[in-house]
Amino acid sequence: MVTMKDVAQRAGVSIATVSFLLNDTKPVTAATRARIEQAMLDLGYRRNMVARALASRRTHIIAMAYPALEHRFGMSTSEFFTSAAEAARKDDYHLVLWPVGNDGVELRELLGQGLVDGVVLMEVQLDDPRIDVLQQAGTPFALIGRTTELEGLSHVDIDFDTTVEDAVRHLREHGHHELVLISGDLDDPRFHDYGPWVRTEEAYRRVVASYDLPIRIIPCSDTTQAGKAAAARVLTEYPEATAILVLNEYAALGVVAGLKHTGHDIPRDFSVLSLLTVPETAAMADPELTMMRTPGPELGQLGTQALLRQLEGDDPLPPQLVPAKLCPGATVAGPRAPRSKGGAGRRGARKARS
Amino acid sequence: MVTMKDVAQRAGVSIATVSFLLNDTKPVTAATRARIEQAMLDLGYRRNMVARALASRRTHIIAMAYPALEHRFGMSTSEFFTSAAEAARKDDYHLVLWPVGNDGVELRELLGQGLVDGVVLMEVQLDDPRIDVLQQAGTPFALIGRTTELEGLSHVDIDFDTTVEDAVRHLREHGHHELVLISGDLDDPRFHDYGPWVRTEEAYRRVVASYDLPIRIIPCSDTTQAGKAAAARVLTEYPEATAILVLNEYAALGVVAGLKHTGHDIPRDFSVLSLLTVPETAAMADPELTMMRTPGPELGQLGTQALLRQLEGDDPLPPQLVPAKLCPGATVAGPRAPRSKGGAGRRGARKARS
DNA sequence: ATTGTGCGGTAAACCGCTTAACTGAGGCGT
DNA sequence: ACGCCTCAGTTAAGCGGTTTACCGCACAAT
Structure with missing residues (x-):
């Protein structure tokens, strides 16, 4: 391994200068700089991060802590x-x-x-035990997400309020009055306290109330399976609904699959708007x-920046909330013609298979 | 920061002993051990990995190198x-x-x-430049995947031959004679040399030939969009096909979407078998x-083990090939009744929308 | 002529841990 | 009683950098 000493020797300077x-x-x-740089080139020197970390007490590594389980x-x-x-590499x-x-x-x-x-913390819960750990350890950190109590915590997050407002407005503009939210399943202990779900649901209640619409929410976990089941519940519990907002993209x-499977056409019979979603x-x-496209790229970048600001001792980045932006697909259209009366029987419903 | 010195002092021993x-x-x-352990407990000592790494020239970190772009x-x-x-943590x-x-x-x-x-290398190409880099650097590594030339490289990979054999057999057992493979798009420079695609296609050619069936392959990249397009090509180019193997799960x-969209029922009209797929x-x-369920958990574990064996100087793990296992879903059934004649017109095809 | 003083550079003390070489106190065979 | 081995512990030399204190020098101000 070629060390700084080697470089210094070859350049005829002390290792401190290097x-x-x-x-x-x-x-x-300029002269010594040139000599040193040449020496480094000749020798193929690469500075050892471990030694640097030990001496400077900075590893230049930041972790994105992810609850993989x-x-x-x-x-x-x-x-x-x-x-x-x-962003970090830059x-x-x-x-x-x-x-x-x-x-x-x-x-x-x-x-x-x-x-x-430092640490970038993801999937933050409203009351997240990991934050205590970080604070006790004195490790700088930034949140992608927010706790309830966020005094002085640098964080970035989705602007759930705006996102839901925009989403609902979009459906309203298409003429929908009968909305349902397929939300997260807050009964699941793993997600009981999960920020995005709690905040989206709150925002939805608020926004819908402001439109004087009834609050209709169906809990649903984050799987396609659960989404199918939720679709079925919509059909039986809120047959009058014409537009469905879905919080989780897999749901x-x-x-969509569930509705189609029971013979409904999307978007003719139901409009579906997926709230936090990536194009893929x-x-x-x-x-x-x-x-509503999840602002993942923006938030990832901002989160890292917020952390790096702390590490470099610059003035901190103010907390930022970024809304998800509407990306039209093909699952939203105007509401179906109001039914004459009674049940959910509609053209196409005959084909129901399950 | 509480260091080893502090612990040693408190326990009345030298830091080497600690x-x-x-x-x-x-x-x-036992006596000194107890004293030291008590001291560590009292002081809340945590060994500094960076210092350890510098002194021992082992960081105890292994990287999974992933071509994220x-x-x-x-x-x-x-x-x-x-x-x-x-596996690593263990x-x-x-x-x-x-x-x-x-x-x-x-x-x-x-x-x-x-x-x-050390490094666990993923998404290995048949002739992968990263391997030279690793060898030049003298860094131990293990491959999840294989190059063409694998003299002495410790690796684990999917057993594509068995996987394809089992897949084709499954379809044969359901009575299918008319198969198509929707393969990878080897014309895409990014994937020209991508092991799984090349090997699967090779295996398919071999297996199908052994059954005396015609070789029908449609290239397709790894997106849902591309899958839809490929489905359309199947309908026009191989209307006689009754079963479709698909290499990429998103494709x-x-x-499936493409076929349904054009009015075909799955699995009544076409059987679809996805080759390397996760349940989600x-x-x-x-x-x-x-x-065919991708043996991700097995391979991840084996790959890490293979690397750790090298690092610990144990006798190396022999290369292992793990086949994907068949997981029945609902997209495979017997072939549709042979058409009387002519075009692809079938009941349901009328509903085609695009 | 004297005194700063700004500047390119050096020497050496760490950073916290590992590890080879060494020490000193038993235990054992003869 | 002597040497010899074993074994728990100690000493100290690094690992490859960073960083503080210091040094000599040229140039400007006094």
Whole structure:
């Protein structure tokens, strides 16, 4: 392994000078700079991050702590991660994905080792035990998501209010009055406290109330299966509904499938609007989902930036809320003609198979 | 920060003794062991991994190098990663996901820093430049996937031959004679050399030939969109086909959607068998996909083990090939009754919309 | 001529841990 | 009683950088 010493020797300077040049922490004359750079080139020098980390107490590694067990790592998360990693690299940091449990014990383990300078926390719960762990350890961190209590916590998050407002407005503009939200399943202990679900549901209640519409919510977990079941519940419990908002993208796939399966046409019979969705998932539905596109790339980047600001001692980035933007697909249209009367029997419903 | 010195002091021993105890590298009497352990407890000592890494030249970190740009990080990959991470943790290693480019320059960067003890390489190409990089750097590595030339490379991979054999047999047992493979798009430069696609196609040619069936292959990239298009091509180019094997799981979703969209019933009119698929994706189709389940958990674990064996100097794990196992869904049934004659016109085809 | 003083550069003390070489106190065979 | 081995512990030399204190020098101000 070629070390700084080797470089210094070959360039005829002291190793401190090499270090100063490398870190740009003290000026170096053009002549010596050239000699050193040549020496580094000749020798193929690469600075050892471990030694640097030990001496400077900065590893230049930041971790994205992801609860791999509780939350599946799907395409949305993948977006967060890659954009965050890119942002980190631009500032000479490494972003690595670290699978940790939601309870914080593995996180504490990780922090104790002194391996990471900071943490980007994902899938934040409203009252997240991991935050205590981070604060106790004194490790800088940024949240993608928000807790209830966010005094002085640097965070970025989806602007759920705007997102839901825009979504509902879109449906209203298409003439819909009968809406249903297929929300998250807050009874599931894993998600009881899960920010996006709680906040979306809250926003929905608020927005719908402001339109003087009835609040109709069906809980549903984050799978296609569950989405199908939820679709069935819509048909029996709210047959008058003409438009369905779906919080989870995988559930949205199930909702579309479920409705089609029972002989309904999308968007003729029902409009479906998927709330937090990436294009890849939207494309998996037939017809392609109209969606509020999760601002994954923006948030990943902003989250990393917020953390790096702290690490570099710059003035902190103010908390930012980014709404999901409407991306028209083919699952939203005007409401079907109001039924004459009674049951859900409609043209097409005859073909129901299950 | 509480260091080993503090612990040693409090326990009244030298810091070397503490180190020996911690690493179990030299015997320590029960008495001193107890004193040291108590001291560590009292002080809340956590060993500093960075210092350890510098001194021992082992970071106990292994990287899973993932070409995040070229390959989307989907559910399958997520499976590989989490199972590999689990296996690593069991052996006191950390597995982190490192996004690197496919060309090897970022990988070289990473290795130069001395941050990782070894690398698990994913999405291996038949002739992968990253392997040269790893060998030059002298970094131990294991492949999930295979190159063409695999002299002495420790690797694990999918057993494509068995997988395809089992898949074709399954369809044959259901009475199908007219098969099509919707394969990968090897014309795409990003995938020209991509092992799974090349190997699956090869295996298919072989297997189908052994059954004396015609070789019918349609290239298709890894998206739902492309799957829909491929379905259309099947209808026009091979209208006699009754069963379709699909290499990529997202394409499989598109194939099902595309066929249904043009008024065909699955599995009545066409059987669809998705070759390398995870249950989550299979569930997104309606009806649920019959699939060959990607052995992600097994391979992630085996890959990590193979690498750790090298790192620990144990005798190497022999290369292992694991087939994908058949998981019946609802997209395979017997072939439709042979048409009387002519075109693809069938009951239901009237409903075609696009 | 004297005194700052700004600047490119050096020497050396760490950073927290590992590990090879060494020490010293029993235990044992003869 | 002597040497010899074993074994728990200790000493100290790194690992490859960073960083503080210091040094000599040229140039400007006094």
